[in-house]
Amino acid sequence: MGKAELLLRLSVSRNLVVRLKTGLWMDPSRFDKGIFSLPKDPTARAEIRAIEDRLIDIERFLINLCEKTPSDTLTKDFVVAQYDLFLHPKPEKQKRQPRNPNFFDIFEDYIEKKNISEWRIKHLRVLKRALMRYELYVRANGRGRYKIKLDDFTVDDVNSFEKFLRSEHEIHEKYPEIYKAVPADTHTTRKKPKPQPKGDNTIIGLFGLMRAFYRWCRDQELTTNDPFAKYNGKTTEVYGTPYYITLEERDRIADYDLSANPSLEAQRDIFIFQCLIGCRVSDLMAMTPASIINGAIEYMPQKTKGERPQVVRVPLNARAQALVAKYAGRDDLNGKLFPFISSQKYNVAIKKIFTTCGVNRIVTVLNPTTGAEEKRPLNEIASSHLARRTFIGNLYKKVKDPNLVGSLSGHKEGSKAFARYRDIDEDMKKELVNLLD
Template sequence: QGSDQLWPQGSSAPGFSIIYTKYPKIYDAVPADTHSQRKKPKPHPKGDNTIIGLFGLMRAFYRWCREQDMTANDPFAKYNGKTTERYGTPYYITIEERDQIADFDLSANPSLEAQRDIFIFQCLIGCRVSDLLAMTHDSIINGAIEYMPQKTAGERPHVVRVPLNTRALALVEKYKGREGLNGKLFPFISSQKYNVAIKKIFKTCGVIRMVTILNPTTGKEEKRPIDEIASSHLARRTFIGNLYKKVKDPNLVGSLSGHTEGSRAFARYRDIDEDIKKELVGLLE
């Protein structure tokens, strides 16, 4: 142990000699990364939210190891954190902006039109993109979409049922029976390309107003055109935000979005807008 002569040139990781001595053929077939002359990409700075999330995963891992009697070590025993997660006021598009995108003529670009239709459908049911990608025609039962949110399936599995309105049903019917879908509702592409398409759709349809966001890395306020930061999750926020403006009942809206009662995550979606403020003040008259 500790002999530099047993390690590939340039490597100095403790304990590396044991692995290299036992499995030399691995390093003959796949040279160690230290042999490469290519410069590694410069790491991007991480925001507090990302760091807190990573620490949360590490804490859970050590807790599991202790429960399995794999270790008695608890590096988080005296760690209380140095900061807290911060999120800006949720931004989303209005029903008028949603309809502006939905009714815009994109027939000259069928591929972009299809991704637009997927985004509008997501705005109408409020699911996460991971759940949307898994939906098939079998997910539609008695005029409503039914699914079990994948993100929380391991913690609190439950079925979310969202009735489909006329526009949503028309979108499903539009792509029904098309070749290559294999039972899927829409011609999906990858999540990354879907997000790129959404930004292009917003710009093409003229939904480019400025919004105020909180930069997740610097923690400072920024003004950005909404088309530059639009993504699939904006569809979910649009569903939740506009419903909450109509009914103002977090538990009722949460039953449609898949959030549990009292969810802290759901609280971030609620935007107490000017209309609600006026109604509250009006109660004092």
């Protein structure tokens, strides 16, 4: 006698009786009235046990289906369809392997998740745009599918990127389409300015940001790659001796009659106020009357707010208080302390102020691009940061205590940046030499 297929009859109600094939075949003599008889042969016995177990699974499925399905849904077609899916389940679609995250997506994730200042975010976006332009540049030079990848960026790529950064002012002429796609300057102007030559300090600063990004990626176990491990380029920024204006030069500017040019007079007053409190221009332009508390200006430096939040408090002397009072209540302040203009226009105004007031002393500076010493008149190189250096330099000459001065300028104790402001001038040298008398 041959094998026969086991059939099931599912009786849900008087009106719903369904006959179902199991796909299980066996010798009919081994099944009688719902009871299996097991042969002595171990192999045949195992086959029947497997059939029995499978029937139990089917029974459980059908009972569960009938109990959980609403009666108005439980039709013959529904039962047959669900039963067929149970017997012949559709193969699961193979899950797509997640693609490697895009380098620039990870970069944006870093900016979003790191607790960093607006100043650093601004510079990180400068770095990101430079990397995007570099990617386009490599593609335009024969590697059409090139993409920067977190794991594959090597020291050779670092060196190539450095060469690109140093040559951008020339590359711009040959590949203007790159700079239309990713401008070097994102300020909304009709004509984007072309990139300027970059010096060592600029590149060292950008690479410092990129090193920090890769450190974070390794900490997050996104990569084990360190493209800077074998980098032999310059890693230490070099600055010349800080130059700043003397108190006499500051007072000459402060007392110069600019009443014929009220807008320039206002920017002069802002510059003098900045010389008296020593803040960065970004902090200066954020100040409002509420920043003055009990006779002192209080602010949290934006450059370090994310990494090292602190409140800097600088008492206002009589000159600073007079400048605040001069502009208090004016209609053109827009809630600010002074009639501020953009930082770029402010720097232009400062140069004009120095020229008008005749403050044009020659100073020695390092060319930021070439690193060579240059002799330049103050009125050509004056900027808002000169006000900060003037505050720090003149205070240091008076008290010679970097920590005390640093508490007023927002530098942390032992700051390398602060050390650049500590110019040992001629008077201090004479004091030291006199100790030998």
